[in-house]
Amino acid sequence: MSRAGQGDRTERGDRTGRDERADRTARIREAMREEGDAIAEHTREHNAGRKAVTEDFPEYETLRERARAVKEDAIENLPDLVDRLRESVEANGGHLYVADDAADANRYIVETVGDAETVVKSKSMTTEEIDLNDALEAAGVEPVETDLGEWVIQLAEESPSHLIGPAMHKDRAEIAALFAEVFDPADPPETATELTAFAREMLGKRIREADVGLTGANFVVAESGSLALVTNEGNARKVASTPDTHIAVSGVEKIVPTVEDLEPFLNLLSRAGAGQELSAYTSLLTPPVASPVPDFDAPDEPLSAPDDEGTTANPDREFHLVLIDNGRLAMREDEDLRETLYCVRCGACANSCGNFQSVGGHVFGGETYTGGIAGGWEAGIEGLNVAGEFNDLCTGCSRCVPACPVKIDIPWINTVVRDRINRRKADASDFAFLPDGLAPDAEPAGLDLGKRFVGDFATLAKWGHRTAPLANRLADAGPVRAALERVVGIDRRRDLPTFASESLVEWFDRRGGARIPLADADRDAILYPDTYTNYVDVERGKAAVRALEALGVHVRVPSLPPSGRPPLSQGMVATAEERAHDLYAALAEHVDADRDVVVVEPSDLAMIRSEYERFLEPAAFERLAGASYEVLEYVYGLLENGASIDALVGGDDATRTSELAYHPHCQARTLDLEVYTLTVLERAGYDVRTSDTECCGMAGSFGYKTEYYELSIDVGEPLVEDFGGTDRTLVASGTSCGEQLDALLDRPARHPIELLAPPDSASR
Amino acid sequence: MSIETTFRESLSELDVAVTRTTPGSCADAIADAADGKTIGVPLPEGLTLPPDVIDRPTNGDLETAETGVTPATLGIAETGSVHLESDRAGTELVSLYPQRHVAVLRTEDLVSDVATAIDRLGPDLRAGGSGVIATGPSATADMGSLVVGAHGPGEVHVVLVEAGR
Numbered sequence A: 001m002s003r004a005g006q007g008d009r010t011e012r013g014d015r016t017g018r019d020e021r022a023d024r025t026a027r028i029r030e031a032m033r034e035e036g037d038a039i040a041e042h043t044r045e046h047n048a049g050r051k052a053v054t055e056d057f058p059e060y061e062t063l064r065e066r067a068r069a070v071k072e073d074a075i076e077n078l079p080d081l082v083d084r085l086r087e088s089v090e091a092n093g094g095h096l097y098v099a100d101d102a103a104d105a106n107r108y109i110v111e112t113v114g115d116a117e118t119v120v121k122s123k124s125m126t127t128e129e130i131d132l133n134d135a136l137e138a139a140g141v142e143p144v145e146t147d148l149g150e151w152v153i154q155l156a157e158e159s160p161s162h163l164i165g166p167a168m169h170k171d172r173a174e175i176a177a178l179f180a181e182v183f184d185p186a187d188p189p190e191t192a193t194e195l196t197a198f199a200r201e202m203l204g205k206r207i208r209e210a211d212v213g214l215t216g217a218n219f220v221v222a223e224s225g226s227l228a229l230v231t232n233e234g235n236a237r238k239v240a241s242t243p244d245t246h247i248a249v250s251g252v253e254k255i256v257p258t259v260e261d262l263e264p265f266l267n268l269l270s271r272a273g274a275g276q277e278l279s280a281y282t283s284l285l286t287p288p289v290a291s292p293v294p295d296f297d298a299p300d301e302p303l304s305a306p307d308d309e310g311t312t313a314n315p316d317r318e319f320h321l322v323l324i325d326n327g328r329l330a331m332r333e334d335e336d337l338r339e340t341l342y343c344v345r346c347g348a349c350a351n352s353c354g355n356f357q358s359v360g361g362h363v364f365g366g367e368t369y370t371g372g373i374a375g376g377w378e379a380g381i382e383g384l385n386v387a388g389e390f391n392d393l394c395t396g397c398s399r400c401v402p403a404c405p406v407k408i409d410i411p412w413i414n415t416v417v418r419d420r421i422n423r424r425k426a427d428a429s430d431f432a433f434l435p436d437g438l439a440p441d442a443e444p445a446g447l448d449l450g451k452r453f454v455g456d457f458a459t460l461a462k463w464g465h466r467t468a469p470l471a472n473r474l475a476d477a478g479p480v481r482a483a484l485e486r487v488v489g490i491d492r493r494r495d496l497p498t499f500a501s502e503s504l505v506e507w508f509d510r511r512g513g514a515r516i517p518l519a520d521a522d523r524d525a526i527l528y529p530d531t532y533t534n535y536v537d538v539e540r541g542k543a544a545v546r547a548l549e550a551l552g553v554h555v556r557v558p559s560l561p562p563s564g565r566p567p568l569s570q571g572m573v574a575t576a577e578e579r580a581h582d583l584y585a586a587l588a589e590h591v592d593a594d595r596d597v598v599v600v601e602p603s604d605l606a607m608i609r610s611e612y613e614r615f616l617e618p619a620a621f622e623r624l625a626g627a628s629y630e631v632l633e634y635v636y637g638l639l640e641n642g643a644s645i646d647a648l649v650g651g652d653d654a655t656r657t658s659e660l661a662y663h664p665h666c667q668a669r670t671l672d673l674e675v676y677t678l679t680v681l682e683r684a685g686y687d688v689r690t691s692d693t694e695c696c697g698m699a700g701s702f703g704y705k706t707e708y709y710e711l712s713i714d715v716g717e718p719l720v721e722d723f724g725g726t727d728r729t730l731v732a733s734g735t736s737c738g739e740q741l742d743a744l745l746d747r748p749a750r751h752p753i754e755l756l757a758p759p760d761s762a763s764r
Numbered sequence B: 001m002s003i004e005t006t007f008r009e010s011l012s013e014l015d016v017a018v019t020r021t022t023p024g025s026c027a028d029a030i031a032d033a034a035d036g037k038t039i040g041v042p043l044p045e046g047l048t049l050p051p052d053v054i055d056r057p058t059n060g061d062l063e064t065a066e067t068g069v070t071p072a073t074l075g076i077a078e079t080g081s082v083h084l085e086s087d088r089a090g091t092e093l094v095s096l097y098p099q100r101h102v103a104v105l106r107t108e109d110l111v112s113d114v115a116t117a118i119d120r121l122g123p124d125l126r127a128g129g130s131g132v133i134a135t136g137p138s139a140t141a142d143m144g145s146l147v148v149g150a151h152g153p154g155e156v157h158v159v160l161v162e163a164g165r
C-alpha cells in the first residue's frame, strides 16, 4: 500500500467516543436547521434534472463507458501526458508549471502575478484546495471571485457547500441580507434578478480593471495544450479574455490525450451535474488566445487594429498553466483511491445522496471537497483524519453509482477509507497491545465497539435467536438500552429487532423440507436464509418458500454463512472478504448442481452481485452472481417462463388492501431490480405507487446510531410526504427500509412476497 | 427531421430567436435582430453588417454597446449551440459583453451533434485556435433561483443565412 491517505495534518485528541458523538449530533442538527432546506431544494432539483435528461438519452451508457475508458488510460499514462502537454503548451507560447503541493503552487502563482493589484477568478475548486486566496492576500494581491455563488461565499467568508453550487446552502433572502450588509446600497437588491444584476455590475467593473485572470480547467488536452472550461454565467469567458495574463490552475488528473477525447465528457458533464444537455458556455481554448486585450482606461482607442485579423495567438497575451499534484500522484499508486482521479467534479454523487440532501457539504465534506467522492479526495489530499470527519455519512446506499458519469464506485472508496480509519484508531487504542492471535477475527483488536457490534450482526442475531425471548426482553429493558446507547451508540428511540425463537431454517426442517418433490419441480432453488430473514423477519422467508412452491419450485433452505454485508458497511473489509469466501464455498456445489440461489434481502443480493467481484476469483464471482436472484426478480422470471400469476393471488390476508405504497430498496434500485417487484405486483392486480426517494435514510444500521438518528429521520421525510396522506399498504423489500417506514409512518411495512404468497394452509 | 429543423427546435427550447435569411437580406435581418447601440466584427465574405453597426468598436464601445454581432463558425443542431471563434477582430469579446448577442451562421455550417462539432474543431484547436460553444443565453442559479442573463448576454438571436445570394 502506498502512502496516500496516510499522512494527516492534525492528531486525534483522546476524547471519548461519547463526546465525539455528541459534537457530531450538534453539528448535524445545526446544518439541518440552517442550511438543510436550501440544500434539499437545490440538490433534489439537480438530481431530478439529471434523471430527466439521461432517461431518454440512449447513448448515455456508452458515453459513460467511453469517458471511463479515457480516464483509465489517461491516469495510467499520466507522466507521459504531462510531458506531451508541456511540449504543446510551450510550443503555443505558454508556460507549464507542475506544482508538488499547495505551497509550491501558491509560490509560483504569487510570483507570476507579480505586482498586480487584482486577480479576477472564475470558479476553481483546486484553488480552494490550495487556499490560493489566502496566499494572494498575504502577498498584497486582491483576489476577486466572479462566479456568483463563489463570490457570495467569499463575501460571507464561508466555504463552498457543493462542488458546482458553492453557495447552494444559502437562499435568496440570505444573499440579499449579505449584499445589504456588505455594500449598504441605496436601493438594496431583493429578487434573484436584481441580485444577479447587482452582482454583474459590481463584478463587471472588477473584471474590467483586473490585471490577471485566473481560471480552473475542466479538462486539459495534452496533444494541443487546450483547455475546456464549462460554465453557465460567462464569467470564465470574461476572466480568460479580458486581462492580458491568464493563469489556469488545475489538478494534474485533468489531462486527456486528444481533443476528440473531450467529446464524451462534454456530453456527460452538464447532464450529470445540472440536468442540462450542455452548459451555456463550453470554452475550448488553446491559449494564449487571439482576442485583442481591451483597455477600458482608453475608451476611445480601437479594440483592435483595423488590419488585425486571423486567429493566431495575440503576442500581448501571456498564459500560464499550473498543474497541481498535492497527493494525486500518490493516489495514482493507490489501488483503491486511484479511481477518485477519474472524477470530473460534476456533483451528481452529492445530488443523489439522501444524507447530502439533508445536511449539505459543510457536514458531508472535508477541507475542500463535498459529497460522496470527497471521501477519496480528502483521504488522498488531506489525509485520513479529515476524511474520517464525515466518512460515516456514506452509508453505502449506492445511489450515486449510477449517477456518476465516469462510473466511479464511490461507496467502495468510502468503505476502504473507513477500513483504514478503523485500523488506525485501533492501532492507537488501549487494545493494541493484544497479540494478533487474540483478536477475534480479521479485524484489529481495538476496533471501535459500536462498529464491531453492528458489523457482527450475524453473531448477535444467532445469539438473540437462541436466547429469545430473554434477549428480546432484555433488549427492551431501559438499563440495557441505556448501556447500548452509551457503549455502542445504538439510539434508544429506535425499536431493536425482535429475534425469532424458531429460525427459518428450523421452521423449514420442522415442516419436513420441500413440499414440491424434485421430480415434479420446474426449478431447484436455494432460498438463502440471510441473517434477518433467518432470525428476525422469518415470516417473509416463509412467504418466499410458499410463493416459490406455488410456482412449482423445489425449494431448499440450508443453513448458510452470512453474506458479509454488515461488516462491509462498518469498513471491516477483511471480515467481509472472509464471509464472501465462506458463502461461496457453501454455495458452490449448489451452483454446480444448477440450483438457483434466491435472496430475500436486497442488500445481501447486492453483495453477491456487486461487491463480491472484489473478493472472489472472476470465474467464481461470475458463476455465483449469475445464479443468484432477488426473490421478486426470480418470481418474475418464473412467470415469464410459463408459471401462472394465478397461483400467487387469492390469499386471505385481511391486512391486505389492493392499493400499495412501494419504496424500492436503494441498492436494489442501483441493480435495476425494482421493475420486477413493480411488474409482479401489478400483474397480481395491485395498484402500486412507487416512491422516487433515493434512500429511506435507515441504510442498514446507520439510522440506529445515536448521532445519526435525527438525520436518518430527516432523510426519510420525503417518504412521509409521498405516502403519509394515504392509507396504502406500505411495501418494502429491505428490512431496514421496513423498520424506517414503520418509524416514519407508524404502520408496518410488508415485504412484497408476503402480498403474493398463498396462505400457509393453501400451500401443498 | 432535417438538421435545420432540429436546430430550430433546439433554439426554441433555449428561448433563442432565429431569423432565416439570404445573403442579400442578411444585413436587414441583423438590423431587425439588433437593439440599441450595436457593435460588430467583420462577417465572412459575401455577408455585410448593416450600416449603423459600429464595425470597428473602441474599448469604450465594448463597454457600452447593447448588442454585439459576430459570425458563428458552426451550429450544433441537437443542442442549439453556436461556435464562436476567438479572433484578432474580437469575436469573443463582442459576443460576450453586450446584453444581446446576434450570431450570424450559414446553413452549410450546421452539424448534427457535439461529436461532429468536436471532430470539426479538432484541427483548429491543434493549430492554436480557440473559441466557445455557446448554448443559449448566460444564466445563473446562484441567487436563489434561475436567472437568465448573468455575466454574458441575456438574449441571443441567431441569423441563419442560406446558401446563394
Ligand code: SF4
Pocket (backbone or CB within 6 Å): A163, A342, A343, A344, A345, A346, A347, A348, A349, A350, A373, A400, A403, A404, A405, A406, A407, A408, A410
Ligand atoms: S465522483 Fe462521479 S458523480 Fe461524484 S462528482 Fe465525481 S464525477 Fe461527479
